[in-house]
Amino acid sequence: MSDLPRKAVTRTVKLAALPLGIAGRATWGLGKRIGGKSAEIVARELQQRTAEQLFRTLGELKGGAMKFGQAMSVFEAALPEEVAGPYRAALTKLQEAAPPLPAARVHRILAERLGDDWRELFSEFEDKPAAAASIGQVHRAVWRDGRRVAVKVQYPGAGEALLSDLKQLGRFASLLGPLIPGMDIKPLITELRDRVSEELDYELEAESQRIHAEAFEGDPDVVVPDVVHQGDEVLVTEWIEGTPLSEIISSGAQEERDRAGQLLARFLFSGPARTGLLHADPHPGNFRLVTGADGRTRLGVLDFGTVDRLPGGLPKPIGRSLRMTLDDDAEGVYGHLCAEGFVKKSIELDPDAVLDYLRPIIEPFEADEFTFSRTWMRSQAARIADPRSPAHQLGRQINLPPSYLLIHRVTLSTIGVLCQLGATVRLRDELEAWLPGFLPES
Structure with missing residues (x-):
């Protein structure tokens, strides 16, 4: 065998x-x-x-x-x-670790994908991977022009393994x-x-990363490393140094937690508005806190293998529905959800019950600032999971249209990370700045 x-x-x-x-x-x-x-x-x-x-x-x-x-x-x-x-x-x-490929195997892959003279592209290349993840591993290197780079090498047979496992x-x-x-x-x-197929296509990933790097170039809050070289199943990008969000979660000071949480929320809402793309893999391994030469802390963002394409930014109905919920407009919210397909035509729900279901979920958006916590997350999960609760029964009748599925998961995942951080975040500021339809005049 x-x-x-x-x-x-x-x-x-x-x-x-x-x-x-x-x-x-x-x-x-x-x-x-x-x-x-x-x-x-x-x-x-x-x-x-x-x-x-x-x-x-x-x-x-x-x-x-x-x-x-x-x-x-x-x-x-x-x-x-x-x-x-x-x-x-x-x-x-x-979030960041998996058993790595042996160096000899990596060298063979690079020779196959970049050519036998692949070493001439680098002035230095570290055989020991800096990180290993689900479909590839990353090596530190120095590009021939002196830039420090990350070399992402896809595992052989990664596609078959992904499909078989899932x-x-x-x-x-x-x-x-x-x-x-x-x-x-x-x-x-x-x-x-x-x-x-998207996850495995490094050409698509390189395009998404270039778009983000251009949109956030010189940004005071977000750093996206630029693409240096892209080949078949090999992607070379600029290296960024920083503290992984997983370390901030486990041992970061409260000031770091709050800063990381605010920047993560800012990136979630501003990214689609500025690029037409939603970074759809928000686990802590894909983010760093980076301190620049000016002493300012920024959010470093990695891995653009999975994105949602939103040419107009986040859908305006999300902003409008949030605004109506904050305004206690039960009839307006219900009508909006019906129009967008969240309530099937064959089902009729009580608008006030729908509003009661949504109110606890949008609590972080209501206050000027909100402290996310595991306790709050658990209370929400328990409320929705308990078969005896009205929230559970109503939630089973609400439909999630396919076009909102990825947005929903990314939002929930980001909230999960904010709760792991225990961050105090001014979330409403980000909605007002970036979410279409949230402000009445928009």
Whole structure:
């Protein structure tokens, strides 16, 4: 058996073991309840054991398994502390780390993609990768003109691994749902699978990064490294030094947390307005806090492999709906949601009930500044996940149009990161500056 098929079989076996483990723990849980433990305690233990196995397995793999793990990791803030605590480090590791390719293999790939004389493009090249992620790894180097660069090398067979993993994960998505209260796992996996071709296309990624680098050139708050060279499955960009957001989350001072949160929110809302693109992979591994020569701290943004194309910026109906909700305009909000397809024509809902459902969600947009926290995130997740709550029942009747799916996930993911940071953010300032339709006169 060749090396590649053997690895594929190993991956499949590891992923296939996940639902078996979940089923086994369910049987174990039944025994514990019969033995006298309360249902709540048993459910918590089951959730913790399942999460530990899931993220341990995902952390050992690249491809779609790791991509899924990265997407899930930003929702860690929604989990109860006693469940989240034991494997928070594993989640953070998923954001930037994976077993690297050997140097000899990397050299062969570079020779195939950049030519046998690839070394002449660089004055220095570090064989040890600086970072390894779901579909490729990054090496530090110095370009022939003296610029420090990041060389992103795609793993051989990355596309097949992505599709195979996501297909396998999709088969038992419903079993993973309870890990993140209030989150539907299946649409997330479907969306990741639908965007595989984009994720693998370094030409598209280079174009998106160039657009952002040009739009944010000289910006006082955001730094986007420019593209230096793009080849088939190899992408060379300027290197930026900085503190990964994952480190700010784990050990940053409050001032750093607040600054990072404000800049992240600013990038989320200003990016589409300035570029017509939405950076759609907002996990902490893709951001840095960068201190410039002027002493000012900026947000360094990496990885433009997944973007949403929004030529007019974020859709104006989002801004209008938010404004109406803040103004307690139940009839206006409901009519707007119906017109945009969030409420199916076959369903009739109480406008006041819809407003009550939305009010807690938009709390961060209502105040001049808002402190995001894991406690707040958990309360929102619990409210929506509890089958007995009116919010859960109403939420099941609200439809998410396909054109809003990626925007919705990016917004939720960004809020998840803000809660991990525990940042105090003036979110309303960003809405007023960048969100079409939010201000009455716009």
